[in-house]
Amino acid sequence: MQTQSRLAMSGGGGSGGSSSSSASEDEHEAVIRELTRGHELTAQLRAEALRALRGQGQAEATAAFILQEVSRAFTVCLSIMSSPARAPPPTMEMPAPALAPRRGRDDSIPREQRRTSSPHSDGYQWRKYGQKRITKSPFPRCYYKCSFHRERSCRATKQVQQCSDGDGHPPQYVVMYFNEHTCDTAAWEPAAAAAASSGVPLDDLSRSRLQAVLGQGQQGARALLLDERGVQEEHERRLLVSSLACVLGGQQQQSPAGSGTTTAVDPAVNVGQEQEPPPPRARTPAAVDAAGEMPRIIGVDVAGLDVMDYDVTDALCLAHSYDDLPDDGFPFC
């Protein structure tokens, strides 16, 4: 609302009437369009950068973090601009029933919805698994699953439906996203590497546990770890600890200026290793030392701790004020 009226005013005049209202609508749409475009380009850039920097430790981590923050900023702006309070009168031409998908399960509500002219360039890899004619819409709806649906049990899906012919402009599409990605390579690869270097065989069970930790963010990881304190297998415990280290590595990067201090303990501190000064914000690979010893969690040496008796949440609180961390935690998807 505020944004809308500000836009209307900056559009010149603000002397009521339908023309001014439609001008503000246009501007509102233009802002959303530009933000969407920026978001898409950021996603593309992120994918390209991560591909180019793969395996380059600090550079990869820094690029992933910065681009994640840029992407998040776009998402926040889009969310603000799309909120009912700020949306213009509902004259947007959406495909008839597209806004009320009937899926009937917990994942029935899209976690994100965008209107875009380039529905396929969002930085993720999708595999089309269906297409359906939708009543009262001249355009079919296409169904996509994350390409890592099988390999990493990623449940992310999206639906794409053209909603307008463009009239000389590129056609517009409504894209609805369901379920969070839990396969992001930026998180998965360091986590898998950490697990592997701590001696965890990445069998199917371990993969699924690792995936569970990565996919659920800090809150989820906390709950999971509390549940899993009874695990008996050494390699399972190692896996859990290294997975948590991965999640925390990302978390720490995510709250940079929040506390105004960067004195947070470096997750990259190794256990009695030759000190190549660790990258200040390096991610997880360094959370486990090369010799495969137990990692440190944000400066807490867990090597000598019995994970089964160790409340990891307490470790979190020692290193961080838990409240400083966002609830939805996981920064990579």
Added chain:
DNA sequence: ATGATTTGACCTTG
């Protein structure tokens, strides 16, 4: 040969 897409059938939901 392998992986992605297409498309009709089947399933689920309201």
Added chain:
DNA sequence: CAAGGTCAAATCAT
């Protein structure tokens, strides 16, 4: 029962 979502065999692209 109709509409939408998913599956899986057939087809296509590389």
